[in-house]
Amino acid sequence: MDKVVLKELSIFARHGLFDAEAELGQRFFIDVEIGADLTRAEMQDTPEGTVNWKDLVETVTDAFVTKRCDMIEAAANNVAEAIFAAFDVAQTVRVEVRKPSAPIEAIFAYTAVIIDRTREEHGARRRRRAPRSSTPSRESARRDRGSA
DSSP: EEEEEEEEEEEEEEESSOOOOOOOOEEEEEEEEEOOOOHHHHHHSTTTTTTHHHHHHHHHHHHHHHHHHHSSHHHHHHHHHHHHHHOOTTEEEEEEEEEEOOOSSSSSSSSEEEEEEEHHHHHHHHHOOOOOOOOOOOOHHHHHOOOO
């Protein structure tokens, strides 16, 4: 399968579990890899049958900043869903979200989440409702970790 790749898109957003992350915001880096059959664009040497770079950057940015998420997993999934909605040629999507300023008392380059989705999975996820998680609530997580 052919690939369309966007690397190191830098976006300022307010995602995170802690109130300070929502208040102050931070920079995230996003990589996107779209699996698609690019034969039409290759053979006809036209933009039809591929992904327009400008549209891709706008789609990723809008999906990432429009809805604030506690978890970057949810933000990454929003990006993948938006890509499938915007680009019919996309058959697979890989989204990596890097968070270089996670509120952890340690020295590290970044934390990250990578999600891989197929168009088939995308359709199945949209049809079924996600089960409720048994993970702690935002408030209990904040109490357990201390304030950010």
